[in-house]
Amino acid sequence: MTSVLLDTSILIHAQRNRAFALGLDDFSDALVISRIAACELIYGSRDKKEKNVNRLVTQLFKVIEVNEAISKRAFLLIDQYGLKTRLGISDALIAATAIEEDLVLWTLNTKHFEMIEEVELFTSKAS
Numbered sequence: 001m002t003s004v005l006l007d008t009s010i011l012i013h014a015q016r017n018r019a020f021a022l023g024l025d026d027f028s029d030a031l032v033i034s035r036i037a038a039c040e041l042i043y044g045s046r047d048k049k050e051k052n053v054n055r056l057v058t059q060l061f062k063v064i065e066v067n068e069a070i071s072k073r074a075f076l077l078i079d080q081y082g083l084k085t086r087l088g089i090s091d092a093l094i095a096a097t098a099i100e101e102d103l104v105l106w107t108l109n110t111k112h113f114e115m116i117e118e119v120e121l122f123t124s125k126a127s
Contacts, residue, residue: 003030004122005098006061007107008040008090015041015057033061034097036090064103070096077116085115095119 011033038058045051064070073096074089081087087095091112098105099118106122113119 003032003101003103005064005094005101005103005105006031006033006037007094007105007109007113008037008044009108010106011037011041011054011057012044013108015053031061032064032101032103033058034064034094035066036093036097038063040090064097064101066093066097067100069100073100081115087112087116 041054041058042051045054070093074092077092077095078087078089082092091109095105095113095116095118097103098120099116104120104122105113107113110121113121
């Protein structure tokens with residue numbers, strides 16, 4: 001199976017919905033996250049308890065670091081889509097990670113990524 005890059009929305013959904021999180025076990029060997037998603041999860045923590053849980057969640061997955069190729073691709077995506085769609089920096093870096101690492105992107109925010117032709121979105125009924 002192709003590796004799947006989890007967007008922050010999937011991590012948050014899994015953290016808050018244990019039944020959904022259990023379904024991630026079916027893919028566990030193929031799931032990865034970007035350093036950006038890990039940062040967003042920690043940043044979005046509402047308190048110390050949630051921050052500790054989020055830190056543990058990030059440790060469950062292989063983390064893809066931002067490198068020169070990913071940052072350059074993110075710049076190109078922002079240049080191409082930024083004005084028209086307001087593509088944000090975090091989403092551009094996550095999309096660039098998927099493109100550069102040849103990963104399928106799993107997100108609950110498909111509107112943030114569907115305009116980027118180079119990104120293959122994983123489809124699921126998680127919501």
